[in-house]
Amino acid sequence: MKYDFLIVGQGLSGSILAIQLEKLSKRFKIINSYENNSSSKVAAGIMHPLALKRGTISWRGKEFYNFSKDFYTSFDELNETNYFENHKLKRIFSSFEEQNNWIGKTADSNYEDLIAFNNLPIKKIKTPYGNGLLKKSHRLNVKDFLQLVKNKYRKNIINENFKSENLKIKGKIFNYQGISYQNVVLCQGVGANTNELFSYLPIIPNKGELLEIKSENLPKLILNSGVFSLPTGNNLFTLGATYNHLDRTYKNTLEAKEELMTKIGKIVKINDLQIIRQKFGFRPTTSDRKPLIGEHPLVKNLFVINGMGSKAVLMAPLLINELLESIFENKQLDKLVDIKRFVKKVNSQTIQSVKKISEN
Ligand SMILES: Cc1cc2nc3c(=O)[nH]c(=O)nc-3n(C[C@H](O)[C@H](O)[C@H](O)COP(=O)(O)OP(=O)(O)OC[C@H]3O[C@@H](n4cnc5c(N)ncnc54)[C@H](O)[C@@H]3O)c2cc1C
Numbered sequence: 001m002k003y004d005f006l007i008v009g010q011g012l013s014g015s016i017l018a019i020q021l022e023k024l025s026k027r028f029k030i031i032n033s034y035e036n037n038s039s040s041k042v043a044a045g046i047m048h049p050l051a052l053k054r055g056t057i058s059w060r061g062k063e064f065y066n067f068s069k070d071f072y073t074s075f076d077e078l079n080e081t082n083y084f085e086n087h088k089l090k091r092i093f094s095s096f097e098e099q100n101n102w103i104g105k106t107a108d109s110n111y112e113d114l115i116a117f118n119n120l121p122i123k124k125i126k127t128p129y130g131n132g133l134l135k136k137s138h139r140l141n142v143k144d145f146l147q148l149v150k151n152k153y154r155k156n157i158i159n160e161n162f163k164s165e166n167l168k169i170k171g172k173i174f175n176y177q178g179i180s181y182q183n184v185v186l187c188q189g190v191g192a193n194t195n196e197l198f199s200y201l202p203i204i205p206n207k208g209e210l211l212e213i214k215s216e217n218l219p220k221l222i223l224n225s226g227v228f229s230l231p232t233g234n235n236l237f238t239l240g241a242t243y244n245h246l247d248r249t250y251k252n253t254l255e256a257k258e259e260l261m262t263k264i265g266k267i268v269k270i271n272d273l274q275i276i277r278q279k280f281g282f283r284p285t286t287s288d289r290k291p292l293i294g295e296h297p298l299v300k301n302l303f304v305i306n307g308m309g310s311k312a313v314l315m316a317p318l319l320i321n322e323l324l325e326s327i328f329e330n331k332q333l334d335k336l337v338d339i340k341r342f343v344k345k346v347n348s349q350t351i352q353s354v355k356k357i358s359e360n
Helices: 012-023 061-079 096-106 142-152 189-194 254-265 312-328 339-345 348-357
Strands: 002-008 028-031 084-086 089-092 115-117 131-134 138-140 167-170 173-176 179-186 203-214 222-224 228-233 236-240 274-286 292-295 302-306
Touching: 002 012, 002 173, 012 028, 012 142, 012 302, 012 312, 061 084, 061 138, 061 142, 061 312, 096 115, 167 348, 189 203, 189 274, 189 302, 203 254, 236 254, 254 274, 292 312, 292 339, 302 312
Parallel strands: 002 028, 002 179, 089 222, 179 302
Antiparallel strands: 084 138, 089 131, 115 131, 167 173, 173 179, 203 236, 203 274, 222 228, 228 236, 292 302
């Protein structure tokens, strides 16, 4: 039996790809080795179109936002789930300069449906420089979303470690463990760094740590003040996240816990907060801060989806749709995400790994 696609990795990228392939009636298998600290499994799942620190619309922010909102809403409708939630988000300003910048933006027509300024105090929260409202903000319950995708496609999921040396190409067809595939898409997150086929790509693991806390006083909306607090029900909140591209250790750290508590302590009394647990994961980030999407420069029909950084929930649905349009409708990928921009980095290791999988 021949499949249209082999998807490697069932994080957010692989899951979203599978959903889109099903819509196109394509036949696929997914191979994934499940581990608790994959980036998607720990992600808070926050999605909005703003770069909050600067108070500006993020790169292609509105376009991504509109596509993703429709994508997750129709996923929920189809599956009778409620994984994509609306949340109000309040930005706590760190200076009058930031407040002024925000007020200025509210007069800009590009921002009028996005942000508002109101200086009403938030109960039990210190806001010496005021706060602004982001009207378009959501949270995807990523953990449950991934679990549902896993259950939905369980007959087509192989639960094991993918080894690129076991992939073979004969003519235009791939073979992996005796099964034939027309296309292979690697959606491995930072796991891609152990895959020689794409090891020339600059995927930089950026460790993020989160705290799950209990509080009677934090408001039931997303607060962002350099650190975010996200209500997850029953007085529980996710507090996050740290960014550290130097620490590659597979463990929670005291430094991260202290950093998060110090930051949240600037806006709320920390005596009220009870730490329940700490989590870590590694975001797949890139040297130019743009995702990595496209076809292998030496192997036709071998693709990669990676480098979603801290905005996978926002960006992945549209970028994956664009990859599929490039495959089936010959449309051009956005040059800023296309891995063609790194073609000069292809090295002898890449060439050797391609030779290994190519059969005569
Ligand atoms: C603390 C933290 C908070 C975050 N919060 C947010 C947020 O609020 N909003 C947001 O949009 N993003 C957030 N992110 C970022 C987001 O988690 C990532 O961008 C996204 O999850 C990447 O998804 P992915 O599918 O590309 O990679 P991953 O999630 O890393 O998935 C890759 C999958 O491939 C599997 N895999 C890898 N190699 C192999 C192999 N050889 N064989 C088999 N399987 C393999 C892995 O086990 C994994 O299941 C956060 C990240 C962290 C760490």
